[in-house]
Amino acid sequence: MQALQRIVLLIGVLCTSSAMASALRMPGPHTDRVHHTHIKATLDAEKHRVDATMTLRWRNTTDVTLNEIPFHLYLNAFSRTDTIFMKESNGGRLRGDSREGDDQDKFGYVQVTSVNNANGDDVSQRWMTDGDVATYTLAQPLMPNEEVTLNIAFTSQLPKVFARSGHNGDTFNFVAQWFPKPGVFYKGKWVNHNYHANTEFFSDFGNYDVEITLPSDYLVGATGYLVKKESQESLTTHYFQAEDVHDFVWTADSKFSEATAEWNGITIRLLHQTPLSEKSIQNQFDAAKASFKWFDEKVGAYPYSTMTLVQPPENAGGAGGMEYPTLVTTITDLDYSEYMHAAAMVTIHEIGHNYWQGIFASNEFEESWMDEGINSYTEGRIMSETFGQENILQFAQFSVDMPTMHHVRTAQTPTLDPVKTHGWKYVSRAGYSTNSYSKPATILNTVERVWGKDKVDQLLKAYYKRWAFKHPATQDFIAIAKEIDPSMARYLNDAITTIKNIDFEVKSAVSGKKQVAGGYTFNDDGSDPSFSKPEKGEGFVHQVTLVRNGELHPPQVDVLLTFEDGSTETRQWQADDTIPWTKWHWESDKKLVEVMIDPEFKVLLDKDFSNNTKRVAKQGNQSWRWAISLLQNIQHAFSIALPL
Amino acid sequence: MKNTLSLMWKMKWVAVATLFIEMLILLPAYFVLFRFGEKSLAVNLAVTPVGSSEHITLLIDAISNNPAFVYGILVLVLALPLLFLSKMALAAGTMASAQQQELKLSLWLSNAGRNLFPALGLFLRWLIIPIVLCGLAAVAMSFTDGTVKKVFIAVLVIAWLFSLSWFSFALNFTVAREKKALIRGFGVLRKNINRFAVTAAIFVAIGGFIKLMDFSYFSANSASETGLGFAIAGALMLGLATRLLILFWQTSHVEGWRKVTS
Structure with a gap:
C-alpha cells in the first residue's frame, strides 16, 4: 500500500513538474470538496481593509436534509470589548501579545453587505448575524447531494494584530479568518461555535479560487498556488488556487523579502523581514525539509505543492507561530542566534499542523489535543530524529529534552479536566494549554516508551491512511490504537478521556x-x-x-x-x-x-x-554532589564578579 | 609585578582564612540543600547523571512536591548579605594589613572590623561609577547588533573592571583614613593605567580558567564513581585558587597605590 502511495506520488510529482504546476503534489481530489469558494478581494493598504465578493457553492454531503447553513464571522471577535473572545482573553491578551489600547485601529470586523442567490436575487433577509457567527436560512430544504450557491459581498477591517489576524499599523497585513466561512455539519449536528480565546478552528474541505488586488509593490503569500499575476497601473491582481484545503489565508507586505527552496516537489517559500542572514534563511529551510522528510517517512505524504513560511515583523508578533493550510507563520526573531533552535522549532511545529490540522481537520473547538497534542509529540521527534536537536535547553552539562519539558508542565498542572474537553470549558488557560499541548505529548511519549516506538509509528501511519481529510475524532484515533494493541488503546482512552492520574x-x-x-x-x-x-x-x-x-x-x-x-x-x-x-x-x-x-x-x-x-x-556520596557543585559555582561567580 | 607577588605571598594566609570564613557563612545553605537532597532528591547517579534530563526531572518534581529546596535557596539568599558584609570587611582589612606590610591574624581581623563601615560608605558612593559607565555601555549594546554588539559587550566588561579598579584604589585611601578617597582613587588609577590593564588581563584570564575548572569539577562530581574525598579536595582547591586570584587583585592595587603616594 505504501509502495502504491509512493508510485501515485511520483506520478503526481512528474505530472505537475512536466505538464503544469498545480496546488496539489498528489493528484486529487482527496476530499468531499464540500464547497467551492471564489473570492475577489481588494486590499486598501492604507486602511488595512479588504472589500470582497464571494461566490460560495456549498454542497450537502451529509445524509440529512438541511434547512440552514451557519457561518463564522471570526473577525467580529475583534469588533468590541464585550465579545466572547475579548472577554475570555481578558480584554485582548493572548499568546504573549495584547491589544494595544482602545483606538479605532485596534479593532476589526467583517461586515456582510449583501447576500444574493444564484439568480442574483437579494436574499439578505435570510442572513442573520449574531456577533461572530451568522445563520443563513435556506429558501428551501437542501437535500443530500444538492448544492446551493450564494453571492456574498463583505468588508473585512483588520485589527492591529495581537491574535493571529491583523495589521502592524504600517505595511504588514495578515489576512486570516477574514471571510464568512460555513460551519461543519459533523456527527449529526452543526458545529459552528463562537470564536473563543482558547479555541482555534474547524471547517470543511473545499476548493478556493481567490483573486487579490493590491498595490504592485506588495509581496503576497497565500494558501495554495499562485496561478498568475496581472498588473494594471499601480495595482496587481494575484490569482491563487487551492484544492482540498479547509481555509484560505493570505498576507501582504511591501517590506517582505523572499527566498525559495524545493523539497521533493514541494516549493518552500520564505517571506521574511530584512535584513536576515543566509544562515537564518537556511535554518528555516532545513527545519521545513526536516519536517517534510519525517512526515513522509513516518506518517504519509504531503499532498500539496507549496508551503509558505511567513516571518511577521517585530511589531506584529501576535501573527507569529500560527498554522494555516500550506502557509504558516514563524516567529519574529529568525536571526541565526540563540533563538535559532526556537525559530526552527516553531517552523517544525507549524508545519506539523499542516498534517494534524491541515490534512486531518479534526474538530479543534472540541478536541484541540488531536491537533496541538499530537503535533507537540511529533515536533519533539522531528527535532531529535531529523533535525538533530534533541534538547530544547542545553547549558554546560545541563540538558532538558522535549519529553522532559512536557512531563514537567503536565506534572505541575492540576488534573482537573480530561484532555478531551471543549476548548473554552477548561478550568483555566493553563488547563487548556497543558491539556492541549504537553499532556497529550506526554501521553504519547509514555506510550512510545512503554509500548515501543514501532507501535506509535504504526498508529500514526494507520491514522493517516484511514482518516486523512475525514475529520477524525478522539475515538477514531483510539480505535486504530485498539487494532494495534488493546492495552495501549485502553491506556490512551483513560489518559485522554478521564482525569485518572498516576x-x-x-x-x-x-x-x-x-x-x-x-x-x-x-x-x-x-x-x-x-x-x-x-x-x-x-x-x-x-x-x-x-x-x-x-x-x-x-x-x-x-x-x-x-x-x-x-x-x-x-x-x-x-x-x-x-x-x-x-x-x-x-x-x-x-x-x-x-x-x-x-x-x-x-x-x-x-x-x-x-x-x-x-x-x-x-x-x-549521592545527594551532596549537586549541592556542593551548585553552591561552589555560585560562590566563585560572585567572588570573581566582585573581587572582595 | 614582582612586588605584588611578594606581597601576595606574605598575605597568603588571608586567602585561606577568608575561604574558611566564607564556607562557614554558607554552611547553613550547604546543610539545608544537602538535607533536601537526602530526603527528597534520592538520585541514582548511574541512572540519572547530574544535569541529565532525568536528573532535571527529578529535581523539578522534588522541588514541586517539597518546599525544602525553596528553604535552601532562602537560606542562601539570607546568607548573601552577611557574606557580602564579611567580604567587604575582610577586603578592607586585607588592604590595611597589606599597606602595613604585616600580617597578623588578630590585626587583620581588627582592621576588618574597624574599616567595615568606611568601606561600606565608599562602596555606596562608588556605585554611581559602574551605574554610569556600565549603563552607557549597556545602552549602546542594546542599540547595536552583530559584531558591534560584541564590541560593546567587551566594553561593558572593561567598564566593570575599570570601575572595580577605581574602587580598589579608592579603598586604599579609605583604610588609610584619608579624605576624598574616590577622587584620589581615580588619580591613582589614571597613573596606574598600565598596571590596571595587566592586572585586569591576568584577572580575567585566570578567572575564566577557574570558571572552566568549576564546570569540569561539576562534570567530575556528577559521575557516580567520584568519591567524597575528591569532591571536598576539589572544592577547597578551586575555592583557594579563587581567593588567591582576588588577593592578587587586592595586593596589585595596594602596590599601585603605594607607588603613587610614597
Whole structure:
C-alpha cells in the first residue's frame, strides 16, 4: 500500500513538474470538496481593509436534509470589548501579545453587505448575524447531494494584530479568518461555535479560487498556488488556487523579502523581514525539509505543492507561530542566534499542523489535543530524529529534552479536566494549554516508551491512511490504537478521556540481617521445652512496599533494585487494577540499598518521579554532589564578579 | 609585578582564612540543600547523571512536591548579605594589613572590623561609577547588533573592571583614613593605567580558567564513581585558587597605590 502511495506520488510529482504546476503534489481530489469558494478581494493598504465578493457553492454531503447553513464571522471577535473572545482573553491578551489600547485601529470586523442567490436575487433577509457567527436560512430544504450557491459581498477591517489576524499599523497585513466561512455539519449536528480565546478552528474541505488586488509593490503569500499575476497601473491582481484545503489565508507586505527552496516537489517559500542572514534563511529551510522528510517517512505524504513560511515583523508578533493550510507563520526573531533552535522549532511545529490540522481537520473547538497534542509529540521527534536537536535547553552539562519539558508542565498542572474537553470549558488557560499541548505529548511519549516506538509509528501511519481529510475524532484515533494493541488503546482512552492520574511511590524499603528463629522448642517426649537464643544468620531479608497513587497505570512497570555491592536486579511490577499497592518480601545474600520504580522514566505521566526512589541505607556520596557543585559555582561567580 | 607577588605571598594566609570564613557563612545553605537532597532528591547517579534530563526531572518534581529546596535557596539568599558584609570587611582589612606590610591574624581581623563601615560608605558612593559607565555601555549594546554588539559587550566588561579598579584604589585611601578617597582613587588609577590593564588581563584570564575548572569539577562530581574525598579536595582547591586570584587583585592595587603616594 505504501509502495502504491509512493508510485501515485511520483506520478503526481512528474505530472505537475512536466505538464503544469498545480496546488496539489498528489493528484486529487482527496476530499468531499464540500464547497467551492471564489473570492475577489481588494486590499486598501492604507486602511488595512479588504472589500470582497464571494461566490460560495456549498454542497450537502451529509445524509440529512438541511434547512440552514451557519457561518463564522471570526473577525467580529475583534469588533468590541464585550465579545466572547475579548472577554475570555481578558480584554485582548493572548499568546504573549495584547491589544494595544482602545483606538479605532485596534479593532476589526467583517461586515456582510449583501447576500444574493444564484439568480442574483437579494436574499439578505435570510442572513442573520449574531456577533461572530451568522445563520443563513435556506429558501428551501437542501437535500443530500444538492448544492446551493450564494453571492456574498463583505468588508473585512483588520485589527492591529495581537491574535493571529491583523495589521502592524504600517505595511504588514495578515489576512486570516477574514471571510464568512460555513460551519461543519459533523456527527449529526452543526458545529459552528463562537470564536473563543482558547479555541482555534474547524471547517470543511473545499476548493478556493481567490483573486487579490493590491498595490504592485506588495509581496503576497497565500494558501495554495499562485496561478498568475496581472498588473494594471499601480495595482496587481494575484490569482491563487487551492484544492482540498479547509481555509484560505493570505498576507501582504511591501517590506517582505523572499527566498525559495524545493523539497521533493514541494516549493518552500520564505517571506521574511530584512535584513536576515543566509544562515537564518537556511535554518528555516532545513527545519521545513526536516519536517517534510519525517512526515513522509513516518506518517504519509504531503499532498500539496507549496508551503509558505511567513516571518511577521517585530511589531506584529501576535501573527507569529500560527498554522494555516500550506502557509504558516514563524516567529519574529529568525536571526541565526540563540533563538535559532526556537525559530526552527516553531517552523517544525507549524508545519506539523499542516498534517494534524491541515490534512486531518479534526474538530479543534472540541478536541484541540488531536491537533496541538499530537503535533507537540511529533515536533519533539522531528527535532531529535531529523533535525538533530534533541534538547530544547542545553547549558554546560545541563540538558532538558522535549519529553522532559512536557512531563514537567503536565506534572505541575492540576488534573482537573480530561484532555478531551471543549476548548473554552477548561478550568483555566493553563488547563487548556497543558491539556492541549504537553499532556497529550506526554501521553504519547509514555506510550512510545512503554509500548515501543514501532507501535506509535504504526498508529500514526494507520491514522493517516484511514482518516486523512475525514475529520477524525478522539475515538477514531483510539480505535486504530485498539487494532494495534488493546492495552495501549485502553491506556490512551483513560489518559485522554478521564482525569485518572498516576504517581508511583516506594512507600517503604527495609533490608536487614536474616534472623535465625529462637526461643522455646517443644520436645515430643514431653520433657521441658529446650531454649535457644534468636541469632543473626547469613544473608539478608528485604521488604519493599510499592504504591501506585491513581489508576492510570500501564500493565507493568520496571523496578530497579540496587544492592550493597553495586549489583542490580530489575523486577517487574504487574500493577493490579483493584489493589493499588504491592509488598515484596524476599531473601538474598546481599544487602538491598535502593529501590527505584521506573528507572528508565518510561511512564512520563507519573506526577512525581522524586518519590519513585527510596534508599534503605544512607549513601552520603549521592545527594551532596549537586549541592556542593551548585553552591561552589555560585560562590566563585560572585567572588570573581566582585573581587572582595 | 614582582612586588605584588611578594606581597601576595606574605598575605597568603588571608586567602585561606577568608575561604574558611566564607564556607562557614554558607554552611547553613550547604546543610539545608544537602538535607533536601537526602530526603527528597534520592538520585541514582548511574541512572540519572547530574544535569541529565532525568536528573532535571527529578529535581523539578522534588522541588514541586517539597518546599525544602525553596528553604535552601532562602537560606542562601539570607546568607548573601552577611557574606557580602564579611567580604567587604575582610577586603578592607586585607588592604590595611597589606599597606602595613604585616600580617597578623588578630590585626587583620581588627582592621576588618574597624574599616567595615568606611568601606561600606565608599562602596555606596562608588556605585554611581559602574551605574554610569556600565549603563552607557549597556545602552549602546542594546542599540547595536552583530559584531558591534560584541564590541560593546567587551566594553561593558572593561567598564566593570575599570570601575572595580577605581574602587580598589579608592579603598586604599579609605583604610588609610584619608579624605576624598574616590577622587584620589581615580588619580591613582589614571597613573596606574598600565598596571590596571595587566592586572585586569591576568584577572580575567585566570578567572575564566577557574570558571572552566568549576564546570569540569561539576562534570567530575556528577559521575557516580567520584568519591567524597575528591569532591571536598576539589572544592577547597578551586575555592583557594579563587581567593588567591582576588588577593592578587587586592595586593596589585595596594602596590599601585603605594607607588603613587610614597
